[in-house]
Every structure is written in C-alpha cells, then in structure tokens.
Amino acid sequence: MLNIVLFGPPGSGKGTQSEKLIDKYGLTHFSTGDMLRAEQAANTELGLQAKKIMDRGELVSDEIIIGMIRNKIKGQSDAKGFIFDGFPRTVAQAEALDSVLKDLGIKIDLMLGLEVEKDELIDRLLKRGKDQGRTDDNLETIENRINVYECQTLPLTGYYDAQNKYRGVDGLGGIDDIFGRLCGIIESL
Ligand code: B4P
Numbered sequence: 001m002l003n004i005v006l007f008g009p010p011g012s013g014k015g016t017q018s019e020k021l022i023d024k025y026g027l028t029h030f031s032t033g034d035m036l037r038a039e040q041a042a043n044t045e046l047g048l049q050a051k052k053i054m055d056r057g058e059l060v061s062d063e064i065i066i067g068m069i070r071n072k073i074k075g076q077s078d079a080k081g082f083i084f085d086g087f088p089r090t091v092a093q094a095e096a097l098d099s100v101l102k103d104l105g106i107k108i109d110l111m112l113g114l115e116v117e118k119d120e121l122i123d124r125l126l127k128r129g130k131d132q133g134r135t136d137d138n139l140e141t142i143e144n145r146i147n148v149y150e151c152q153t154l155p156l157t158g159y160y161d162a163q164n165k166y167r168g169v170d171g172l173g174g175i176d177d178i179f180g181r182l183c184g185i186i187e188s189l
Contacts, residue, residue, distance in 0.1 A: 001106055003107065004109065005111040006114070007111050014085045017175075020175075031086055056144065058148060059089055062093055066093060069087060069096075069100065089156070091155065091156060108160070108165060113157060114178070115168050118146060120172065122146075125142045
C-alpha cells in the first residue's frame with residue numbers, strides 16, 4: 001500500500017499532479033478543496049459556511065476538515081493506497097490523520113512537496129480565475145492564501161521531515177516533467 005501526502009502552496013499543481021498519480025498508481029483521492037467545493041455546489045450549510053472562509057483565503061476549521069476526512073476514509077479498507085491532496089494543512093490535521101490511519105493499521109509513507117515561487121503561483125491562479133471563474137482566484141485572496149500557507153501550513157514540512165518522510169520537488173516546468181520527478185521519488189522508495 002502506498003499512502004502519499006501531496007503538499008505545496010496554492011496553485012503549485014497539487015490537483016493537477018494528483019490526477020496523474022491516481023491514474024498511474026491506482027490511488028484513492030482525498031482532496032479537501034474538492035470536498036468543500038462539492039458541499040458548496042450542493043448548497044449545504046457546511047458549503048455555505050466554507051464558501052465565506054475560502055473566499056477570504058483562510059483555512060476552514062480543523063474540526064470540520066478532520067470530520068470530513070474521517071467519514072470519507074471509513075469503509076476504504078480495500079484501497080490500494082491513498083493520496084491526500086491539500087490535506088493536511090495544519091499540524092492538528094496531520095496528527096488527526098495519523099490517528100485515523102493508525103486505527104486502520106496503515107501510515108503515511110511520503111510527503112511530496114511541490115516547490116514553486118510566489119510570482120509563478122500568482123500568475124497560474126489568476127489565469128485559472130479567468131478560465132474557470134473560481135471566486136477565490138483573485139489577487140487579494142490569492143495573496144492571503146499564500147500568506148496563510150506560509151504561516152500555518154509550511155511548518156508541516158518539519159512534522160514529516162522529523163519522520164524522514166518529506167521530499168521537496170521542483171514544481172516549475174512542464175506538467176509531465178514534474179510528474180516524472182514525483183514518480184522518480186516514489187519508485188526509489
Ligand atoms: P485547494 O482546492 O486545495 O486548491 P489550491 O491549493 O488552490 O490548488 P492546487 O495546488 O491544487 O493547484 P492546481 O493543481 O489546481 O484549496 C482551496 C481552498 O479550500 C483553500 O484556500 C482553503 O480555504 C480550503 N481548504 C482546502 N483544504 C483545506 C484544509 N485541509 N484545511 C483548511 N482549509 C482547506 O493548479 C493551479 C493552476 O495551475 C491550474 O490552473 C493548473 O492548470 C495550473 N498548473 C498546474 N501545474 C502547472 C505547471 N507545471 N505549469 C503551469 N501551470 C500549471
């Protein structure tokens with residue numbers, strides 16, 4: 001079983017690379033961003049609350065995120081492996097994930113961190129805002145998301161590095177080139 005956390009700042013390509021990793025390794029995908037957007041599309045109470053937070057570029061509360069993941073992982077014991085995309089984003093979420101996985105008798109094998117500089121992140125997300133109309137892809141929200149990432153999420157690399165599970169990857173260049181770098185690390189395990 002292969003369990004990966006795909007990590008990186010907003011717009012670093014986590015969603016893009018997850019799709020390719022799922023195809024190649026048959027992993028089960030958990031994207032907390034997609035789950036929250038599905039709640040919004042279904043107009044649930046949680047979705048309405050989350051939209052306000054996401055439009056400000058802040059993090060949805062650990063309690064909500066951990067509850068969502070816990071419910072989704074249950075009943076997935078025959079999966080070939082999991083890929084966590086955009087989760088965990090805080091140390092509290094990482095600790096909760098470890099505890100949920102421990103109950104299933106499994107663990108995270110690797111955190112792959114996509115490293116992309118700030119100007120490139122802003123360019124990519126502004127372009128996505130134009131192409132896809134995502135309301136959190138505007139300059140003010142993007143800058144806040146990057147700031148939140150640096151303050152609250154980046155410290156997680158230390159959490160996984162202390163377990164010798166963190167591997168940084170150059171996230172600049174063509175999508176297939178970056179995918180090749182990720183696969184190279186996975187296959188060296
Ligand atoms: P997410 O949905 O996780 O999205 P993201 O970080 O913006 O994007 P990602 O890195 O996946 O980039 P993508 O591949 O799409 O989060 C949205 C919000 O949800 C958060 O701000 C937060 O409020 C909330 N949230 C989610 N999870 C949470 C959690 N665990 N706790 C609390 N709150 C949570 O790539 C971006 C763009 O770049 C795309 O248009 C893509 O086509 C392009 N691109 C990708 N690779 C490229 C490349 N190599 N070159 C050029 N362009 C590229």
